[in-house]
Structures are given as structure tokens and as C-alpha cells.
Amino acid sequence: MKPKTIIEKVWEHHVVYREAGKPDLLYIDLHLVHEVTSPQAFEGLRQKGRKVRRPDLTFATMDHNVPTVNRFVIEDEIARNQIAALEKNCREFSIPLADLHSSEQGIVHVIGPELGLTQPGKTIVCGDSHTSTHGAFGALAFGIGTSEVEHVLATQTLWQQRPKTLEIRINGRLSDGVTAKDVILAIIHQYGVDVGTGYIIEFTGDVIRQMSMEERMTICNMSIEAGARAGLISPDDTTFEYLRGRKYAPKGEDFEKAVEQWQMLATDEGATYDRTLEIDAASIAPMVTWGTTPGMSAPINGKVPYPEDFADETEQKAVQLALQYMGLEPGTPISEMKIQHVFIGSCTNSRISDLRAAAEIVKGKRVAPGVRALVVPGSQEVKRRAEEEGLAQIFIEAGFEWRDSGCSMCLGMNPDIVPEGEHCASTSNRNFEGRQGKGARTHLVSPKMAAAAAIYGRFVDIRKLQAESIGERR
């Protein structure tokens, strides 16, 4: 039999109907729903008198609009309406919902894996572009628009044109202090924000194999920032061990049987991709974005570029506009860029290991004067664990605000925003103009880099910090 990639295997398994000249009709195994992109879809169902075909394969939560200080007091009337609309829609169509009172509430892409809903080989969709996160488990997971949300609710299927396959192989070993976030930022920096357009990415290589599930999620999460709708990773023992015992994962003998099935999903030896790119892990340093796309970044020991550094005229113009928006002078060393805000959170980096990594840097130190720093756990479960492990205490003692779970400052659709003209070191995934608030200036970094920025009020090379603290301990 011809060797196949995991992408082909999962795709083929889900084809409900195929006809030449048409996209494939694909079956969807899990549909995640949140309050922002669903109201119009439910409204559409109601108008036509349609039902939800498989409420049992659908799971909803609220995350984008949720205040992280007092979640039950939503000042903004329209946001309140949207939350109320989701409650009503879930009740009316019998869809399970992790609401604000639920101990399972959290960012949709954090709770899917946490609850074991996300599993290898599944097709997973959600009206949210960072659905790619779930690809870390070897699931085919991608974001959809509201019309498609309505289509999946009504039919549990989607018409999809099969995309091409792109392998991104990360070879070698990462240096200390370099994290999954730096890897994905470096990939986007090197190959561009549209390298994945029209493709599904499979991330492979030694570095991926050594990563934990949470690190893999960070990588897949930002596939969309590389232009790909989906990014995934072949499952292995790390994947299976993560899932063992999770609420919605198979139990006992069923779990062992599932593992047998899941093992067959990994890309076969000798399978080919439409395109393959490689990156050497040893060449990756902690990354910081200086501009207004996730590709506009530099290593911590680098500088803000000059527009003339770029050959292409469109790019020169984009860089010029970005520098203007960011209020940065070309040639400024990255380590001299000052920040006034720090946000540790979002579906990219708000899991327990992210908070542990940040706490390690923060422990025993203080947030720099004039800096406002927030830690927003990705879910209520992450929050509980961080409190049990004493991480919350470390943050609070250092002067961080310790919040409830939600999307928070990642997109500022709730009260958490960065004021105009101010700089924020953020562990989220998008640094677009206005993303964290009108005129807000976002710098994307890893949790460790964000934590260090909070302490120093500017970006510092955590590789040096770590070396120093090891020295001190000796």
C-alpha cells in the first residue's frame, strides 16, 4: 500500500460523499462552539425550522467576552446579550455548555484537550481560527466561519476542498531558554505569514517528538499565523499518556483499543508531502515581535530593522507603516524596547506548564515600577492547579494581577485592554493593529520572556538570566 501522511489518513476516513469536480463532503466528529461566532448560526437554524443534527458531538463554552475580574458582572450590555444568547441556544438545542458557573469553563482551545474531547484522528471544527491548536493530538482541526457553523450544526458535515500538504521539520535540539513559542515565531519569521496558505501543515522532527503536549499545542495554535487553516502532529506515546484518564477520553479496555487505532494514524515511513521545509532548532533564539504581523519579529539579541533592509516594495511599505504604528525607531536593539504591560494568557500560552515556566522566572522578584502585569489562566482547571501548586502566590507576591479564565487581553473584547500608544509583552498570538485595544502596541513573546519583561520593564535575554540564576545558586 502506498505510504500515507496522517493528513491523508484522517481526511479519507471522513469522506461522506465524493464526486469529481466538487469538494468532499466531510463528517465532523467534534464541533466546539463559543458565544461570538455562533448567535447568527443558531438564528439561521431557527428561521428555517432546522435542528442540530448531533448535539452530542457539539460542546459549547464562553470565553471571548468573559470578564476576568468579576465574571458575573458583565458591564457591557451587548456582551451580556451574547452570553445570554449562547445559554438560550444551548438550552433550546440541547447542547452541553460549560458556562460561567462551570468548573470546566475556559478558553475553548484549552478545555477541549483538558477534558479529553480532543482526540487523535478526529475532525474538529470551531468558529475560531485557532482551532488548529487541537491538531497537536493528530486531529484534523480547523477554524470555520459562521455560515459553516450553521452548516455543521444542521448536517454535522462540511464541504471541503482537500488542501495540499506541507511538512515543517524542526531538526536538532533547542537551546536552553528557547521554547515552543520561539520555534513557531521563528518559522513564521523565516518563511512568512502566508507560507501555509492553501496547505495543512504537519510539524515533524526531533524537536517535536521531544515536546510535551502543551508545547505541541502552542506550535499548532499558531499554524494559522503562518497562513494554514490546520497544523497537526502525528500522535505518539506522549499524546496517549496525556489523554489517559481525561473526562471524555475512552476508559479502561476501550482506551487501550483506542490507542491501538490511534497508533495507526501516524504518517507512514516514506510518505510524501506537496512541500517540505526545514528549520534548524539550534539556530533559534528567544523571539520578540516588533511589528504588526506575527512575522515581523527578531531574536532578542537583534534589532528593529530598517525598511530598506527589505527588497520588496510592498514589504518596505508594510514595515514603514508598522514602525509608525508601533512608535519604534529602526535600528533600536530589541532589548531596549520598553513595555508598560504584560499579558500572560491566551490559547497559545495559558496552560499550566506556561504558568510554571513564567513563575520560575518571577519567583522572589518584583514587577518593575510602572508596569501592569496580568496572568490569566486558560481555564478554571488551570487556575485551580496553579493555586494548588503555589504559582498564583508567586505571581501575586511579585505584583502580578491573578485573574479568572478567559480570552482576556488577547483580543480586548472584554474589559482587559492595553491603552493607546502603550507597549505590551504578550504571550498571545496576534500583534495586529488594535488587537489588544485601539492603538495598543503588542509584542509577542514566550511566557518566560513575558515574565522577564515584567520584572525589567523591557525585553531581556532569558538565556542570560537563567545562566546568572544558576550561577547565583552555585
Place this chain on the structure above:
Amino acid sequence: MQPFTVHKGKVVGIDRANIDTDQIIPKQFLKRIERTGFGKFLFYDWRYLDGQILNPHFELNRPENEGATILVANENFGCGSSREHAPWALQDYGFQAVVAPSFADIFYNNCLKNGLLPIRLAKHDVEYLLHKSKRADYELTISLEEQRIYDESGFNRTFEIDSYRKQLLLKGWDEIDLTFMYESYIEEYEKKTLVI
């Protein structure tokens, strides 16, 4: 969905790459639960100074661009979030087609589902149109049937579109109704794979 057959309209150009959906429709307007009324918030942060006064320098606000129905922009248009509010806002404002060298995948799909036609053209053609669009009365005609976009002074290009999507657009069909015609296949799939 309204069928799309032939459209002739005024062109406005925004010569920027990577125009993301946060820019097309900022998140504070995503809280509505209706599908309509997003047009007045299109490109909000670029279009208004202090949220009220029109920014006279922004392309859409120039008097000669009033009533434009075809938008031309640079690479990777519509990147970022999956919000369908972006095509809704473009459409609600009055746009019927967007022309660019490349589009983000989800945005491209979302446009098609709403009858807003995304057209990919070669970079130098887009540059040409961006240049031409500076003229006050510059118009383009788009024939979806022929997959052709042209003006009256000799510009004439064909564009690619998936034949299945093209049929849906030409007829203005509701995709869910169409899928229901395949319901027996869905039932069969569910039985076979035991997704029950």
C-alpha cells in the same frame, strides 16, 4: 444568498498588504447577534478619527470613492480571525467583489458563502488596478459566468474559481439545502463508522 452573475461598479484601492480581519471589523462590533448592520463599522479604526469624524485621508472616505462596489488591495487580504463579520461588513457597506493577489483561506471561503466574490489576480495586475483606481470614475466589470474581469480601456483578465462554488454563486443557492440532498450518505456514514 443573492445570485452573482455580472457586476459593473466603481473601484476603490487600498494599497496595503496583510489587511487582517481585526482591521476590517474591529472586535468591539462582534458582539451583535444579528448578521446585518456591520457596514458602518467597516475599517472602523482607519475610517474614523476618534470614532466619530471621518478620516479624510482614508481611501474609502475620499468623495470620489463614494459608492465604490469593488475593493482592490494587496497580498494576504483577510488574514487573522475567522470572523464572518468581515465579509458581512464589506458586503453591508456595498462591496460585491474584492480583488487581491492572495487571500487568507478562511476569509476566502467566508466570502463565497455570502456571495461576496473574492478574485485573485497576478500581483502586477493588482498594482495596475491600484494605480487606475486613483481615477475618480474608474470602473470594472466582472462576469462570473465567463470568469472575466475587465475595464473599458483594454484591461481584460480571466480568474480562477472552483467550479462548484461558482455554480452555487451563480444560482444563489443555500448550501445547507443542498447538503440535505445527501442526507442518506450522512446516515450511512454514521452507521458504518459508529459515530452513534
